[in-house]
Amino acid sequence: MSEINEITIDLNGEEQTFSVKPGVPLRDAIRNELQMTGTKEACEVGECGSCMTLIEGTPVKSCLVPAHQANGKEVTTVEGLADDDLHPVQEGFIEEFGLQCGYCTPGFIISSVALLEENPNPSREEIKQYLKGNLCRCTGYTKIFDAVEHAAEAYDE
Amino acid sequence: MQYYQPDSLSDAVDRLKEADEAKIVAGGQSMMPLLRQGLISPDRLVDITNIPDLNQVTISGRSVEIGALVTYSELLETDLCTELDLLRDAIEAIADVPVRNAGTIGGGVSHADPAQDLPPALQCLDAQVVSFDGKETRRHDLTEFFLDYYLTELAPHEIVTGIEFEMPPAHSGGTYASDTEAPGGWSTAGIAALIIPDEDDGETCVDARLAYCAGAPVPERVSSEIEETLIGNRIDREIVDEVATAIISDLELIDDVGDDIEYRKHLFRVMTKRAISTALERSEAPPLVEASQ
Ligand SMILES: Cc1cc2nc3c(=O)[nH]c(=O)nc-3n(C[C@H](O)[C@H](O)[C@H](O)COP(=O)(O)OP(=O)(O)OC[C@H]3O[C@@H](n4cnc5c(N)ncnc54)[C@H](O)[C@@H]3O)c2cc1C
Numbered sequence: 001m002s003e004i005n006e007i008t009i010d011l012n013g014e015e016q017t018f019s020v021k022p023g024v025p026l027r028d029a030i031r032n033e034l035q036m037t038g039t040k041e042a043c044e045v046g047e048c049g050s051c052m053t054l055i056e057g058t059p060v061k062s063c064l065v066p067a068h069q070a071n072g073k074e075v076t077t078v079e080g081l082a083d084d085d086l087h088p089v090q091e092g093f094i095e096e097f098g099l100q101c102g103y104c105t106p107g108f109i110i111s112s113v114a115l116l117e118e119n120p121n122p123s124r125e126e127i128k129q130y131l132k133g134n135l136c137r138c139t140g141y142t143k144i145f146d147a148v149e150h151a152a153e154a155y156d157e
Numbered sequence: 158m159q160y161y162q163p164d165s166l167s168d169a170v171d172r173l174k175e176a177d178e179a180k181i182v183a184g185g186q187s188m189m190p191l192l193r194q195g196l197i198s199p200d201r202l203v204d205i206t207n208i209p210d211l212n213q214v215t216i217s218g219r220s221v222e223i224g225a226l227v228t229y230s231e232l233l234e235t236d237l238c239t240e241l242d243l244l245r246d247a248i249e250a251i252a253d254v255p256v257r258n259a260g261t262i263g264g265g266v267s268h269a270d271p272a273q274d275l276p277p278a279l280q281c282l283d284a285q286v287v288s289f290d291g292k293e294t295r296r297h298d299l300t301e302f303f304l305d306y307y308l309t310e311l312a313p314h315e316i317v318t319g320i321e322f323e324m325p326p327a328h329s330g331g332t333y334a335s336d337t338e339a340p341g342g343w344s345t346a347g348i349a350a351l352i353i354p355d356e357d358d359g360e361t362c363v364d365a366r367l368a369y370c371a372g373a374p375v376p377e378r379v380s381s382e383i384e385e386t387l388i389g390n391r392i393d394r395e396i397v398d399e400v401a402t403a404i405i406s407d408l409e410l411i412d413d414v415g416d417d418i419e420y421r422k423h424l425f426r427v428m429t430k431r432a433i434s435t436a437l438e439r440s441e442a443p444p445l446v447e448a449s450q
Pocket residue numbers: 045046047064180181182183184185186187188189205225250251252253256259260261262263264265266267268272273274275311315316317318341342343344
């Protein structure tokens with residue numbers, strides 16, 4: 001088997017076929033091969049959540065998933081959330097000032113979307129538990145949790 | 158490096174055998190950081206996630222079989238975790254939602270990190286690890302499976318296919334108690350407890366199982382002499398204190414990163430008391446009382 005492998009993923013609704021080296025994480029494949037840089041890179045080892053991505057709707061840290069495991073699957077990044085309007089979670093982050101430098105924001109937004117899809121009416125405690133895998137170094141978490149609650153109201157409507 | 162995604166167990170074993178240094182990948186949650194940090198550099202990765210039938214949870218009567226590829230999140234969704242507080246508590250202590258979404262139970266036990274949260278709970282359930290080495294299916298008692306830091310009884314080409322155990326009686330109670338330095342972080346002290354009271358009198362403890370992680374190079378069942386302190390009595394605070402003190406002298410803590418050894422011993426004492434009293438509360442035995450006169 002050669003060193004370079006070809007995989008096909010459905011990235012944000014568009015089928016993409018590209019080559020990826022063995023063992024390369026999904027995050028690097030998305031950023032470097034497909035030039036989708038909304039998925040951030042930071043810690044490299046699964047601790048910060050800035051690379052959070054949905055595979056078939058399930059949030060995973062894409063620096064920890066070999067790109068080959070996404071072959072044939074639906075992958076959603078922050079670029080895939082808005083259509084003509086922003087996603088309610090994106091609106092929530094704007095309304096509640098849930099960000100400063102914004103580096104962690106795509107990861108938080110992806111996790112929050114997954115949470116609200118699963119549980120449109122989470123308690124504060126449930127939000128905290130669900131977002132444990134995302135770190136923010138500047139906003140503190142209060143505004144972020146407010147943003148998710150704001151978005152949850154829109155989900156309820 | 159080569160990357161294979163075999164779709165049968167025997168093909169996977171063959172792929173592992175024919176390379177100089179091959180590594181299995183399941184959820185990748187531990188493997189990817191090791192690769193990224195250059196701590197390992199295998200010439201071949203054998204990704205086992207396309208092998209069918211390893212992602213089932215099968216319950217027949219009181220026998221439970223959990224396939225190696227079942228993720229922690231999938232396991233949390235099963236009735237098993239509704240019924241078995243011990244298992245649910247241990248899984249909820251693992252990292253965070255996205256790590257649990259990808260991390261597998263087979264990968265967890267094979268990785269053999271001494272701070273892994275699930276092994277103590279499985280040790281209290283007298284679980285066995287089932288593996289396949291290309292020729293035969295082997296069963297390993299989880300109490301003997303771990304040999305040292307990150308080292309198990311598995312041969313390099315041997316694949317864990319699942320975990321098996323018997324459900325404890327419905328009148329038993331269990332829990333996993335742990336302490337961590339940061340939310341979602343690794344446990345600095347973790348202990349699982351399963352208490353089985355006498356079915357007839359409802360209060361004499363007839364079986365007690367305790368196991369800890371992050372206290373020694375391997376997750377470990379507490380020595381039978383210590384467990385026996387709890388058996389044959391109605392458990393009271395004095396007995397619990399005695400057990401918590403005995404466990405501390407059993408620990409082989411190393412002075413690694415994080416809290417100092419004396420503080421961690423203190424944590425183990427607190428976690429042990431918490432685990433036993435919660436297990437007792439959840440059993441059909443009466444909750445903890447002061448020492449009997
Ligand atoms: C940020 C972070 C925090 C974490 N915190 C915790 C925590 O608090 N508590 C905790 O318990 N765990 C924690 N983990 C570890 C996580 O539980 C493990 O990474 C996971 O269980 C390993 O499973 P995996 O399927 O991802 O295995 P992989 O990463 O794919 O593999 C791990 C090891 O097991 C081997 N392996 C995998 N499957 C098999 C198999 N079926 N047969 C034989 N060998 C196999 C691989 O070759 C490799 O050596 C954390 C991980 C991360 C990234």
